[in-house]
Amino acid sequence: MNESRQKILDRLRTVSREEGGWLQRRVDKRAWSEEEKVQRFAECMSAVRAEVYRTSEVSWVKDLQRILKSKGAHNLLYAPVKPHGKLLLEDFSSSGIELLPYDLEVERWKRRLFEEMDASITGCRGAIAETGSLILWPDEEEPRLLSLIPPIHCVLLPAEQIYSTFSEAVDIQGWVEGMPTNALLISGPSKSADIAQVLAYGVHGPKSLVVLIIP
Amino acid sequence: MSGEFHDSVVKALGDDALRQHLRRAMDSLIEKRLAVFPDQDALQALRRYGMAIRGNALSKLPQLLERFEARCEENGVHVHWAETTDEANKIVFEILQSNDVKRLVKGKSMVSEEMGLNHFLEDKGIECLESDLGEFIIQLAGETPSHIVMPALHKSKQEIAELFHEKFPDIPYSDDVDELTAVARGILREKFMQADAGISGVNFLIAETGTLCLVENEGNGRMSTTVPRLHIAVTGIEKVVEKLADVPPLLSLLTRSATGQPITTYFNMIKGPRQPGEKDGPQEVHLVLLDNGRSRIFADEELQATLRCIRCGACINHCPIYTRLGGHAYGTVYPGPIGSILEPQKEGLERLGELAEASTLCGACGEVCPVRIPIPKLLNRLRWEGVRQDGTGETSGQGRRRKHSESLAWKGWSSLASRPVLYRIAVKSACRFRRLLPQQLGPWTHVRKAPEIAEKPLRELVEVQGFTDE
Numbered sequence: 001m002n003e004s005r006q007k008i009l010d011r012l013r014t015v016s017r018e019e020g021g022w023l024q025r026r027v028d029k030r031a032w033s034e035e036e037k038v039q040r041f042a043e044c045m046s047a048v049r050a051e052v053y054r055t056s057e058v059s060w061v062k063d064l065q066r067i068l069k070s071k072g073a074h075n076l077l078y079a080p081v082k083p084h085g086k087l088l089l090e091d092f093s094s095s096g097i098e099l100l101p102y103d104l105e106v107e108r109w110k111r112r113l114f115e116e117m118d119a120s121i122t123g124c125r126g127a128i129a130e131t132g133s134l135i136l137w138p139d140e141e142e143p144r145l146l147s148l149i150p151p152i153h154c155v156l157l158p159a160e161q162i163y164s165t166f167s168e169a170v171d172i173q174g175w176v177e178g179m180p181t182n183a184l185l186i187s188g189p190s191k192s193a194d195i196a197q198v199l200a201y202g203v204h205g206p207k208s209l210v211v212l213i214i215p
Numbered sequence: 216m217s218g219e220f221h222d223s224v225v226k227a228l229g230d231d232a233l234r235q236h237l238r239r240a241m242d243s244l245i246e247k248r249l250a251v252f253p254d255q256d257a258l259q260a261l262r263r264y265g266m267a268i269r270g271n272a273l274s275k276l277p278q279l280l281e282r283f284e285a286r287c288e289e290n291g292v293h294v295h296w297a298e299t300t301d302e303a304n305k306i307v308f309e310i311l312q313s314n315d316v317k318r319l320v321k322g323k324s325m326v327s328e329e330m331g332l333n334h335f336l337e338d339k340g341i342e343c344l345e346s347d348l349g350e351f352i353i354q355l356a357g358e359t360p361s362h363i364v365m366p367a368l369h370k371s372k373q374e375i376a377e378l379f380h381e382k383f384p385d386i387p388y389s390d391d392v393d394e395l396t397a398v399a400r401g402i403l404r405e406k407f408m409q410a411d412a413g414i415s416g417v418n419f420l421i422a423e424t425g426t427l428c429l430v431e432n433e434g435n436g437r438m439s440t441t442v443p444r445l446h447i448a449v450t451g452i453e454k455v456v457e458k459l460a461d462v463p464p465l466l467s468l469l470t471r472s473a474t475g476q477p478i479t480t481y482f483n484m485i486k487g488p489r490q491p492g493e494k495d496g497p498q499e500v501h502l503v504l505l506d507n508g509r510s511r512i513f514a515d516e517e518l519q520a521t522l523r524c525i526r527c528g529a530c531i532n533h534c535p536i537y538t539r540l541g542g543h544a545y546g547t548v549y550p551g552p553i554g555s556i557l558e559p560q561k562e563g564l565e566r567l568g569e570l571a572e573a574s575t576l577c578g579a580c581g582e583v584c585p586v587r588i589p590i591p592k593l594l595n596r597l598r599w600e601g602v603r604q605d606g607t608g609e610t611s612g613q614g615r616r617r618k619h620s621e622s623l624a625w626k627g628w629s630s631l632a633s634r635p636v637l638y639r640i641a642v643k644s645a646c647r648f649r650r651l652l653p654q655q656l657g658p659w660t661h662v663r664k665a666p667e668i669a670e671k672p673l674r675e676l677v678e679v680q681g682f683t684d685e
């Protein structure tokens with residue numbers, strides 16, 4: 001095995017070429033105002049059937065309840081230790097929607113996760129206006145599968161954290177300094193056009209993606 | 216053309232339904248791509264940037280691979296190197312065996328197709344289930360992908376409906392795309408839960424951070440790399456880029472060129488296995504780096520451009536040959552223009568050199584390629600490699616496509632063309648005896664009239680008009 005490594009690298013090394021010092025890297029960004037970014041983000045998201053709501057610091061919990069009810073969700077998977085998780089806990093008891101914390105390792109409740117969860121909520125690390133993408137860095141409290149298994153995924157997005165491009169987000173947030181085990185861009189609900197080029201939603205991941213923008 | 220290739224071409228051309236289906240599919244892909252590149256200047260600038268990023272990475276390939284490997288080890292990802300597909304298959308099998316894996320799910324990976332991984336593992340008693348919807352369909356049908364981005368592109372909705380009905384007789388027949396998708400979702404969710412391992416491909420490797428990047432729409436790639444306790448990624452050694460900053464422009468070029476999407480639903484960047492305190496993600500992550508002829512392609516300065524490819528499939532979508540044949544007629548893992556430059560180099564010119572000949576050199580592929588691979592030029596170069604006799608090229612099978620009759624004909628032509636008197640006599644006699652030319656010229660005249668030779672040579676016609684040699 002190590003032998004193959006050596007052989008491959010040796011073969012590559014025998015070819016001496018001038019190293020590309022000629023690559024001029026650039027950060028691609030747009031001079032959009034916050035409002036322009038919110039609008040562009042919402043347009044892109046709507047184009048792929050994600051739902052975008054403009055809400056507020058005080059009303060998002062109520063808005064979320066209303067949206068989930070209209071979709072017939074009976075429960076909501078969430079991260080209890082996050083600040084938004086604490087807010088939910090204060091205010092969800094009367095809604096009739098059961099709050100379920102993601103507080104066990106996946107192996108211990110895989111079947112329940114797959115079969116019983118209707119919806120989930122996560123925060124995010126910002127978004128990208130140009131392509132309509134949410135940036136998620138799952139962590140100990142908000143594990144990776146929160147944004148993948150439940151059929152409805154809701155995301156809280158502070159408007160000031162929308163960047164114009166991916167390139168700008170990587171640059172300003174300093175991603176090179178330390179990325180998590182898994183970083184994600186999510187740009188709509190799961191979809192496929194593999195059957196006769198007809199677009200179908202909700203293939204393996206969430207069928208609906210709900211974004212709550214908070215000014 | 217060889218017997219096998221010839222037969223599959225004839226068969227494909229005779230399939231009117233397939234041709235209509237492909238034409239429609241390609242027209243819509245071409246239109247979608249145009250719509251997401253509204254600004255021509257911006258597109259050309261981005262293509263030049265993409266080419267520079269990939270060119271830069273290749274110019275330091277060995278260093279970047281070592282840097283990437285070192286980062287991976289820091290991040291807890293195990294890196295394996297394989298010279299051949301056999302070796303890669305064995306490595307994957309050993310990892311699976313030591314983890315006692317019986318069932319696995321796969322995300323889409325063309326490199327795993329190159330390896331023939333499914334067959335290899337199934338022979339060893341491991342269940343491999345393709346989870347990308349298109350791959351799932353062709354696995355059910357016992358076929359291979361006909362396109363590198365849309366593997367089941369050749370199948371109509373009705374064919375898929377019938378296939379599902381045949382394979383899952385308990386589920387009521389439907390040819391509604393949403394219902395078919397729901398059937399697949401139900402079956403595959405169960406499999407994601409049960410799988411002991413997930414196998415995926417990779418779109419980009421980042422040397423600077425040791426990150427594996429995966430591009431997808433469905434979420435099956437995320438499922439395969441997150442739910443099972445073991446994740447194995449397989450990819451080619453050319454996929455590495457130097458810096459994280461190189462990824463956004465390449466991602467934009469990739470998704471827009473491939474399907475006309477500004478971005479795919481998921482862009483999944485994997486740094487390593489589950490950390491203490493984390494509640495999901497695989498406990499072990501392995502990466503197999505496959506050479507399989509790539510380092511030989513790397514050795515030729517011109518042909519090295521082949522390795523810039525980011526597998527977007529745009530060259531395929533714009534190819535008049537592919538649109539008439541579909542992917543299966545090529546008989547290779549990678550079809551279309553990219554396949555016609557990659558496969559002959561990988562598998563040797565004696566076996567697949569004819570793919571480089573099956574092209575009109577119309578240039579569409581080179582014009583759309585997001586990393587500006589001069590595909591037509593490389594096709595021409597491979598034609599030459601196939602007949603060159605000096606024995607100094609790097610490509611395997613060089614000179615093996617030389618045919619005695621052809622080289623004799625060209626020799627005759629060149630000696631004729633370099634002797635003015637003889638040349639004039641030949642041209643004159645061709646004009647004089649033009650009626651003796653047969654009217655039936657094999658397959659050429661099945662659908663066309665035989666060409667007619669003019670009464671007088673061009674030179675004389677021009678002289679009559681008052682032009683001189685100067």
Ligand code: SF4
Nearest residue numbers: 524525527528530584
């Ligand atoms: S050769 Fe160019 S156009 Fe074809 S798949 Fe590769 S990157 Fe895309």
